[in-house]
Amino acid sequence: MNNKNRLLGFVTLANGEYPFEFDKSTFKLKIFLKESGEVIDSFSRFLDLYTDEDEHEHRWVNTIEIKGQSVDGEYLLFGTLANPDDDHGFLTYDINWLFISEKDDFNYQEAVITGAEINYFYHPSSIYKIENTADSDKKYHTVTNTKISLSESASISCGSYTYNDITINISLKLYGKLYFLSKQPFDSFTALILHFNKKTSSSFTKDRIFSTMQFLRYITYRSNISINNVNLYNYDGEKRIYAGKFLVPPIETESHLKMSTRIINYPCLGEKTSTIFEKIDTKQIRLSHLCKSISETYNYSFARIIMILSRFERESENIYGNINPSKTSEEMKSLAVTILNDFITRQNITGKQKKKLKSIINGISNSGISESDRILNALKDCKPIMEKVISEFYKDSYDIEIEALSDRLNEVRNGIAHDKDNWSFEAVHLSDIKVIERLLYAMRLKEIGVDNSSISDALGRLFP
Structure with missing residues (x-):
């Protein structure tokens, strides 16, 4: 056995x-x-x-x-x-x-997933209905009786999306239990449900479960999320039939005291939840820059900094595509080209030297978008969300600070990437990196249609 x-x-x-x-x-x-x-x-x-x-x-x-x-x-x-x-x-x-x-058949139509982070995403306590009876005859209303019962849990929609011609409907459901003569009289949990419009292969089901795990990592900004249980079901008409379960290796779970609140929760996302799943499935959201745990998010090594900046560069390309260089960048490129052309003329440069200088001029003229331009563009686009963030880290006006920030981080990125010796990492650079961490979420959540107020709430929860 x-x-x-x-x-x-x-x-x-x-x-x-x-x-x-x-x-x-x-x-x-x-x-x-x-x-x-x-x-x-x-x-x-x-x-x-x-x-x-x-x-x-x-x-x-x-x-x-x-x-x-x-x-x-x-x-x-x-x-x-x-x-x-x-x-x-x-x-x-x-x-x-x-x-x-249960059968020699690994095709499924539904996965029901539970875990600590799913409970934090939508707290299951609302499953309980609490009614207090007070003594209204006295000066101070004293509660004389408290009645606790379980309310009916309706399905809470997280939206739907289509991937590989299969529609995935995502929802939440709350479950609760009451125990009599027990030290713990209440128990409740939230389940995240992935329902497919038809039976799918084990490979498809597995990948969607892993996408759920990636979603939980995204909304917690850490990789050590825990899945307690994954039950699998099929349908015979309207009848749901238990079909099996899915297991993943156990991990060391999060233990930080604030772990239940350090999360972008359902009120922030609502039915936009499914859009994040879709972005994960289509590789538009990647999480290689995440730390393992909350405690590790306070440490900023050069390796982590370059991963954050690299993630921003890719995310900016995905969201904004090709952007126009800033006015300052274009002016400096034009000035550099003019100075070099004048130098060739005044010094009567010829032969191989002239050819080399012309190559440098062409390189400057055709240079792509800098990291500075991408940061500046994103900060301007997300100004209503990021103004509060900038005011927490810096003293000057928004427009002045984002210009300086984008230039500083361009130097940091080039300094680390090219192992240059003529730059130093200063305290202000740490503030700059923290801004980029928040900007990564602001620009993505804005792109999928989350309102500014909810995005600000999400940033406040994830980066208290």
């Missing part, structure tokens, strides 16, 4: 069926091959794929799926990389995800 943290059964490999043990706490799959020669054969196949220098040099390790069945009759689909370890003669895989299905 399987216990809470362990699955036993048989998996199917290329050369037959073999018993396995899966540890849910470590997410390791150990396969018991019959003879030592089979272990050698398994590693030989791996080496044939990835060590042939002529045909497969610098090749990525493939992702693979391993199907199996537990001793309790559950059907299993493991996702891993094709690079097993040898654990004392046993073939061992680090598992990235796992489907556990």
